[in-house]
Amino acid sequence: MREEILNLKNEALAQIMDVVSFDDLENLKISYLGRKGKINDFIKKIGELPQTDKKEIGNLINDSKKVIEVTLAKKKEGLTSSLLSKKEWFDLTIPGNKTSAGHFHPQTTVLNEILDIFKYLGYQIADGPEIEKDYYNFEVLNFPPEHPARDAQQTMFFDVSNTSFKEGQVIPRTHTSAMQGRVMEASKPPLRVIVPGRCFRYEQVDASHGVEFWQVEGFVVDKAVHLTDLFGTIEFVLKSLFGQSAKIKFATTFFPFVEPGVDAYLECTVCDGRGCTFCKQTGWSEIMPAGMIHPNVLSKSKIDSKIWNGFAFAIGLSRVVSLRYQIDDLRVLHTPDLRILKQF
Amino acid sequence: MLVPLSWLKEYVNIKLPLKDLMWKMTEIGLTTETYTKLGDDVILDIEVTPNRADWLSIVGIARELSALQNTPMKFPVVSEIASPKANLPFKINNDFKLCPRYSAISIKGVVQAPSPKWMQDYLTKISLRPINNLVDVTNYVMFEFGNPIHVFDYDKLKNAEMTIMTTKGGEKFTSVDEISYRLPKDAIIFKSGSEVVDLCGIKGGANSGVSKSTKNILILVAIYDGKLIRRTSQKLDLLSDASRIFERREDTGGTLLTLQRTVNLMTELAGGNIASEIADVKKEKLKLSKLTLSLSNLEKVLGIKIEDKEVLATLDRLNLSPILKNNLIECTIPTYRADLKIEEDLIEEVARLFGYNKFPKTLPYGATPKDKIAYFFDPKPKLRLKELMFGAGFIEIQTLSLTSEEFINKSQLNLDLHIKIANPVSKEYEYLRTSLIPSLLSAVKLNSDIKKLKLYELNKVYFGPIDQSQEVYKLSGLEVNTSFRKFKASLDLIFDRLKVKDYDIKITTVTKSLWHPTKSGVIEKGDEFIGTFGEIHPKVLQNFKIKEKVWGFELDEKTLEKLTKKIIYKAPNQHPPQIEDITLIIPDWVKASGVIATIKKSDTHVSEIELTDIYQKSHTFRIWYQDPKKTMSDNDVKIIHNKILSNLNKKFEVNEKI
Structure with a gap:
């Protein structure tokens, strides 16, 4: 054995x-x-x-x-x-099968980024009606009745025949700033608010104008808000969106609902300031109109302007999206062409 | 506002190079982004904000540049008007409500001639057509000083008398440029005799204006109610250089100086003799308004301390005559600065001339707001839906809310529910949409070269009537060239991930609709309407010229959000399931949902059911049996299996395929 x-x-x-x-x-x-x-x-x-x-x-x-x-x-x-x-032949360059993943619209992506930036700064988001009263769109915001200040807000009006409304009493809102009065009169300060949303203007449609556009309105109401805070906030937001090397400058402007009024310019991100069709050869893009909230707006919204003050600003969402992706025609953003949408 | 640099330089020295000048002007509010070169001159194109009437004049802009550069202003020399040498009396019946102030004078024996070249050049550079010395002088001085001037042919005024009034509506008026108008109600006019001789603040009348035969003139520099001027100019769709100034509420203090300057130039260029005393009529004596700036408020709003001396110097450069007393600065506001009304306006004056770009940058200090604001909005549920659609392979589109009647009809939607724009830009943008599906259909059409398409949009739709309007968020998707079950998978995914269970699907009965009359239905849970889904109506597809079958859904986002259940963790079952396939013969009119519900309800140990295959009437269901406490035996399964078959037979006469 x-x-x-x-x-x-x-x-x-x-x-x-x-x-x-x-x-x-x-x-x-x-x-x-x-x-x-x-x-x-x-x-x-x-x-x-x-x-x-x-x-x-x-x-x-x-x-x-x-x-x-x-x-x-x-x-x-x-x-x-x-x-x-052993040397075995295996081709790694063979393309994979297409995944079924979809695409986000660039406006969704950029808006989410903007909302995140403001959440980080302690802002709350508000959403309100696009069918708006003249009162909130203009009157609360200190637009004098029958004043050329209204001309910049080319306005459409709703057909109110056979209703109790007066002509011009309700309009498709021309800016999300219309939410300032709504939020202020029904909330307690201090406030840090942003309002994204669709706005409407009476404009002939071309590469840089549309009957509709998106805006993100923002405002802060507190006991001692400074112009330097507004400058700082604008700079923080634009640098978060366009990178730390983004160049920003400020100019005086007029909007009835702010005083002092501020316009923020961003050095054109397409041509780095050399001048191109995006910035109309100026090298700069007007991007965030802003200012310290006019005391009349606060008092009309039942906030004591002797105690509280604040600032407000608006971001043209469509403008940010088009600068980000170098889209030279605003109509591209609402053209549902897959050759466009699949790029994002 | 076009401003020739050469003209500007008559009143102020300019040291800055052009590019720097343009930016510095922009920084203080005189937005100057573009210019044109004309010979050796530069024409600046300045966007004048609606608060500043004074910037609609060369002198006004020069004043601003003088303050900006801290260089002196070279104001044009205006000499006193000589005593009358002739006598052309006139009578103006005024109403202070319509015209708070006017200055007027008559001149006898003017001689018409072309205006001098320098004046013609300036006018041409700002896109005005030189006509003759009488007209050109009024235009020149209006742009120089910012107060509109009107010249009447003295001999054409009946009894040299005119009366200011508002229109009743329907009056006929022919302007100097021979255009006829029917005037709206409440336009300010001058009547002389029975005729309208001036549409005040907008355009002069052909019947009283300067013509070739004009020898004797009445010059009028008046201030009118800006609201009425604007209303009339809008109703007639008639803007003039003068109305642009008036609607901004211009300088009540400037009429006399403007008249003097006009008369100086007029008599120099067209001769003639002063034929009346100056009429300077105002409601009350002009009192300059005062405004106080507190230095502590200045610091509070700006966030920095600017030296008192610098603040005073800045305000002084702006001709605001500042006087500092006890930390308060009292300013006297010139009549051309009617935009300065409150303390914050003075704060802006200091800040903008200090230079916005010299400020440090800070973030708001203090506690973040605690209370939930009104209109609070949580973007997460919508983002979650977009992520689900992304995962299901859908491409997001964003389209316009405004749509056309043609589009609404093409989609077989009810026009009466749509909110209408009274003044649409075009027929294309006349109604607010009540569904997102039509936009998605036109997207399908636009991409008709692509075989497989999955598109969605999440946005608002709007329902009338306007006095009870509703704005509702919808999640809508379309899938082209696919089977019903593949399409349905995306809907199932949404409901599954949001944990929305036990909803009912009811076949729609509406005949004229976007949706197929038999292959579409509504999804409900209890009383809650969740949405509509199914095949798009063949007629609608035909209207959109789409050849393929299209499946779609339109869900109410708010309802989905409301029905969404929180995810609560459950420990996985440690005992392996028994899995078996049962093939059933399902007759027509028996709904799969009923069969699945019956199987599910037959025993608590049925943990999962999947319809794996359909062949003709045979439906194969895969069933998971699982007990949380033990591994089930073949016999345990057999008992439940029989229970299922007996229930199905009782309820639907459904039997196993043998």
């Missing part, structure tokens, strides 16, 4: 040496070491042996088993490394 065991061991080692595939190796493992394998056949026979031989043969079987196990393991390692060293 001793001889048979040694023969089995040698036979196994020889077979293992010759093996060239993982499958054959696995089969050998089963045929020698498996539950119904050859080694087990000997183990079963140990019982039949005389007591004196039992220990010796038992040890011999165990040793042979160990040698076979080790050899199998070594062979497996050898096979693995020889397989890996």
Whole structure:
């Protein structure tokens, strides 16, 4: 029996040496070491042996088993490394199958960024009606009735025939600034608010004008708000949106609902200030009209302007999107052409 | 406002190079982005903000540049008008409500001639056509000083008398440029005899203006009610250089000086003799208004301390005659600065001349607001929906809310529900849309070369009537060239991820609609209407010239948001499920939803059901059986299996395929 065991061991080692595939190796493992394998056949026979031989043969079987196990393991390692060293052709440049993922509209992406920036600064978001009263769109905002200040806000009017409304009493809002009065009169200061939304203007449609556009209005009301805070906020927001190297400058302007009035210019991100069609060759883009909230606006909104003051600003969302992606025609943003939309 | 640099330089020295000048002007509010070169002159194009009437004059802009550069102003020399040498009396019947002040004079024996070249050049440079010395002088002085001037032919005024009044409406009027108008109600006019001789503040009349035969003139520099001027000019769609000034409420103090300057130039260029005393008629003696600036408020609003000396010097440069007493600066406001009404206006004056770009930058200090504001808006639910649509492979579109009657009809929508614009830019943008589907359909048409399309939009729709208007957010999507089940998967995804369960689908019965009469339905949960989905009506597709089948949905975003359930973690079942496929023969009129609900309700151990295959009437359902406490045996499953089959048979006469 001793001889048979040694023969089995040698036979196994020889077979293992010759093996060239993982499958054959696995089969050998089963045929020698498996539950119904050859080694087990000997183990079963140990019982039949005389007591004196039992220990010796038992040890011999165990040793042979160990040698076979080790050899199998070594062979497996050898096979693995020889397989890996073989030069197999595999083309990694084959394009993948198309995923089914969709696309966000660039305006969604940029608006989310803007909302995140303001959340970080502690602002709350408000959403309000696009069908607006003249009162909130103009009167609260200190637009004198029948004053040319209204001309800049080219206004459409709703057809109010057969209703109790007076002509011009309700309009498609011309700016989300209309929400200043609504939020202020119904909320307690201090306030930090932004209002994204659609606005409407009576404009002939061309590359830089539309009947509709999106604006993000923002305002802060607190006990001692400074012009420097407004400058700082505008700079923080524009640098967050356009990068820390963005260049910003401020100019005086007039809007009835702010005093002092501020206009923020961003160095054109398309031409880096050299002058191009985006910035009408000026190198700068008017991007964030703003100012300190006019005391009349506060008092009309039931906020005591002797205690509270604030600033307000508006971001032309469509303008930011077009500057970000160098879109030279505002109509692109609402043209549902997949050749456009799949770029984002 | 066009401003020739050469003309400006007559009143103020300009040291800055052109580019710097333009930016410096812009920085203080005189927005100057463009210019044109004309010979060796530069014509600046200045955007004048509606608060500043004084900037509609060269002198007004020069005054600003003098303050900006701190250089002296060279004001034109205006000499006293000589005593009358002739006698052309006139009578103006005034109404102070319409005209708070006027200055007038008559001149006898003017001689018409072309105006001198220098004057013609200036007028040409600001796009005015030189006519003759009489007309050119009035235009020149109006642009120089900012007060409109009107010259009447003295001999054409009946009895040299005219009366100011407002129109009743319907009066005929022919302007100096021979255009006839029917005047609206409440226009300010001068009548002489029975005729309208002047549409005040807008245009003079042909019947009384300067003509070739004019020899004797009446010069009138008047101030009119700006509101009425604006209203009339808008109603007639007639803007003039004068009306632009008047609607901004111009300088009540300037009439006399303007008249003197006009007469100086007129008599110099056209001769003639002064034929009356100056009539300078005003309601009350002009009192200059005072405005006080507190230095502490200045610092509070600006956020920095500017030296008192610098503040005073700045206000002085602006001719505001500042006097400092106890930390308060009292300013006297010149009549041409009617825009300065409150303390904040003075703060802006100091800040803008200090230079906005010299300010440090800070962020608001203090606690962030605690209370939830009115109109509070949480963008997350909409963003979540957009993410789900993104994951389901949809491309987001953003389109306009304004639409056309043609578009509404093409989509078989009810025009009566649409809110209408009274003054649309064009027919294309006349109504607010009540559905997002038409825009999506035109997107399908626009991309008709692409075979597989999945598009969506999340935006507002609007329902009339205008006095009970509603604005509602909708999530709407379309899928082209796909099977119903593939399309339905996107809807299932939304409901699954938002944890909206147990909703009903009801077949629609509306015949004229966007939706297919039999292959569309509404989704409801209890009383809540969630939305509509199904195939788009073939007629609508035909109207849009779309050849493929289109599936779509339009869901009410607010309702989805309301029904969305919070995710609450459940520990996964540790015992493996038993899974089996059952193939059932489902007759027509039996809804899959009913079959699935019946299987589900048959036993609590049915943990999941999936319809894996449909072949003709055979539906194969894969069913997961799972017990939270133990691994189920084949026999456990057998019992439930039989229960399911018996329930299905009882309820729908549905049987297993053998």
